[in-house]
Amino acid sequence: MSEKRKWLILSYRVPAEPSTLRVRVWRTLKSIGAFYLQQSVCVLPLTSDIQGKATQLQNLISDNHGEVILLEVEQFSGITEEQMVASFNQQREVEYKEFIESCNVFLEEIKKETSIGNFSYHEVEENEVELVRLKRWHRKILNRDFFQTNYTTESQNKLDECVASLEHFTQQVYEEEGNKEGELM
Structure with missing residues (x-):
């Protein structure tokens, strides 16, 4: 393991309607390179740019009656990080x-x-x-x-x-x- 990376895990739930919010969140996450661990849970390397975009998404989801959790992860197990x-x-x-x-x-x-x-x-x-x-x-x-x-x-x-x-x-x-x-x- 050469360098220590930090990661951001974003878990969200948005109302079923309007579907435009769900699509907007998904498209935004895909456009910034998120990797989905499972439905509505994704991971990104933590950078200042990613942190800013995640905060914007957090606000968007919250403002539209959704739920969102942002977690900063300092370390995965060695093999998990390599797999990531x-x-x-x-x-x-x-x-x-x-x-x-x-x-x-x-x-x-x-x-x-x-x-x-x-x-x-x-x-x-x-x-x-x-x-x-x-x-x-x-x-x-x-x-x-x-x-x-x-x-x-x-x-x-x-x-x-x-x-x-x-x-x-x-x-x-x-x-x-x-x-x-x-x-x-």
Whole structure:
């Protein structure tokens, strides 16, 4: 066991209606990377950011007639903590694999458009929108990647490859469009 971690356990119960509260709590917890131990009981590594978001959730649940308990845990047994870290990493790895696959689709699209010579400003705009989506998605995964999975570096490299590919494609479009715009009719 190398470093001592602190953990936050959040247990909650919300009224059945309106269901929007239950969905909002669940979505918020998933978005910050919570690992569910069982229904309505989840664990997170304790950081100042997580503590702040958990406090906001606690207030939201309480304000809507729910029950919530926040527990700070200083120590799990050694194997339990290792299992906990592995569970968090497993969740992130699933996300990273999906992200990397989307990057591969992006790269294939650029390759296809290049091979057929479809060098248009419209294609640049389309791909810029997709690249922004990929960057945003990657940032969200990184924010939940508390323990640096095996895919952390690979996903960054794949995103960098997408950026470079779009830059190269955009340069080709500018060269093509510039030549067409400079021609006299």
